[in-house]
Amino acid sequence: MIRNALASTLRAAAPHTTLRAGSASFSALPRSVAASFASQRAFHVWQHKDNTVKHVPAEALPTGQYNPGIAPPVETLGVDAVLSGNLSSAKSPTPAIFTEFSLAGKTAVITGGNGGLGLEIALGYVEAGATVYALDIHDEPSAEFKAVARHCRDLLGQELHYISMDVTNQEDTWKTMEYISKESGRLDVLVAGAGVLQTHDALEYPKEEWDKLFAVNSTGVFLSAQGAAREMIKSPHIKGSIILIASMSGSVVNHSHRWAAYNSSKSAVLQMARNLAAEWGELGIRVNSLSPGHIRTKMTAKYLDANPELLNKWSNSNPLGRIGRSAEIRGVSIWLASQASSFCTGSDIIVSGGHQIW
Ligand SMILES: NC(=O)c1ccc[n+]([C@@H]2O[C@H](COP(=O)([O-])OP(=O)(O)OC[C@H]3O[C@@H](n4cnc5c(N)ncnc54)[C@H](O)[C@@H]3O)[C@@H](O)[C@H]2O)c1
Numbered sequence: 001m002i003r004n005a006l007a008s009t010l011r012a013a014a015p016h017t018t019l020r021a022g023s024a025s026f027s028a029l030p031r032s033v034a035a036s037f038a039s040q041r042a043f044h045v046w047q048h049k050d051n052t053v054k055h056v057p058a059e060a061l062p063t064g065q066y067n068p069g070i071a072p073p074v075e076t077l078g079v080d081a082v083l084s085g086n087l088s089s090a091k092s093p094t095p096a097i098f099t100e101f102s103l104a105g106k107t108a109v110i111t112g113g114n115g116g117l118g119l120e121i122a123l124g125y126v127e128a129g130a131t132v133y134a135l136d137i138h139d140e141p142s143a144e145f146k147a148v149a150r151h152c153r154d155l156l157g158q159e160l161h162y163i164s165m166d167v168t169n170q171e172d173t174w175k176t177m178e179y180i181s182k183e184s185g186r187l188d189v190l191v192a193g194a195g196v197l198q199t200h201d202a203l204e205y206p207k208e209e210w211d212k213l214f215a216v217n218s219t220g221v222f223l224s225a226q227g228a229a230r231e232m233i234k235s236p237h238i239k240g241s242i243i244l245i246a247s248m249s250g251s252v253v254n255h256s257h258r259w260a261a262y263n264s265s266k267s268a269v270l271q272m273a274r275n276l277a278a279e280w281g282e283l284g285i286r287v288n289s290l291s292p293g294h295i296r297t298k299m300t301a302k303y304l305d306a307n308p309e310l311l312n313k314w315s316n317s318n319p320l321g322r323i324g325r326s327a328e329i330r331g332v333s334i335w336l337a338s339q340a341s342s343f344c345t346g347s348d349i350i351v352s353g354g355h356q357i358w
Pocket residue numbers: 111112113114115116117118135136137138165166167168192193194195196216220245246247248291292293294295296297298299300
């Protein structure tokens with residue numbers, strides 16, 4: 001998707017453009033790099049209007065919201081560290097187990113980051129110390145995104161970036177990933193979360209609708225992973241982690257819903273994660289899928305609100321007797337992005353309240 005605003009932003013910028021008002025924490029791009037992105041005009045970088053950035057020292061943050069430090073090398077962890085006499089982690093004020101989950105120093109990209117699960121993951125990653133870029137189709141971020149970005153800036157002292165782009169366009173997706181990697185100096189983590197849901201009887205399913213859904217849910221996920229991996233391999237020291245958001249619906253069929261295309265597109269994502277894990281493992285990139293169960297977001301709210309009986313039905317479809325909350329995806333997303341999951345690749349992690357066991 002062509003976005004003219006980036007070009008005009010860049011043209012208006014000073015010799016070393018900042019691209020973003022008030023983004024004091026980021027190094028500026030040289031004019032030549034910025035100009036080359038401007039001429040490509042593949043995406044649009046949203047800018048904060050509010051320039052007041054309050055930098056809060058890490059020690060002033062509420063406990064549990066900040067995992068300081070780059071993740072330590074494996075030799076300094078666990079039993080090996082104890083046996084080799086390296087007890088510094090045990091004496092450290094931050095227990096080593098939490099530093100393993102730290103995303104400090106890493107750059108993460110989240111597609112579909114304007115709301116729902118993507119925005120939840122984005123906030124979790126900022127809290128874990130990452131530089132985070134949320135990508136979404138909308139030109140302007142949602143009110144909830146803006147509120148969360150303001151929170152990140154004012155309370156956590158970190159920017160939550162927003163870039164408008166379309167994951168179905170290969171060229172734009174590659175350019176966006178390249179831009180992020182150049183601007184932040186690295187790209188460590190991708191969460192491919194952009195997705196759409198529609199309902200049609202299989203006997204009548206219009207081909208255009210089927211194609212549209214697959215373009216986002218399957219092809220778009222692949223293009224995002226491809227674009228991110230192409231940047232990750234430019235820095236051999238980076239051990240990239242790619243998380244493809246699938247669904248429990250890739251493995252089970254939702255009773256009495258006409259979701260043939262959606263469920264098939266999510267099955268494709270499960271197999272895609274295994275294939276990419278196989279191809280990219282030797283490049284140091286891990287690829288896993290994450291399969292949520294029923295969670296109320298904009299995507300599911302339209303079904304829940306139109307059919308009041310659905311809430312009970314979905315809730316009673318799992319042993320916990322309720323649907324999930326977006327925030328319940330944070331922990332597993334941080335684990336998959338961090339060194340704490342360093343031996344996990346090609347796996348599907350199901351977070352569904354146990355829906356699929358019945
Ligand atoms: N909510 C659930 O119950 C649930 C369950 C299982 C899986 N999922 C999956 O989780 C992911 C996030 O969904 P959600 O529930 O947060 O819904 P959501 O609608 O809030 O988020 C999806 C986001 O993707 C964006 N998007 C759509 N097309 C795009 C495109 N072409 N380019 C860029 N962005 C695009 C949308 O604008 C939206 O912000 C989806 O892949 C969804 O299939 C959701």
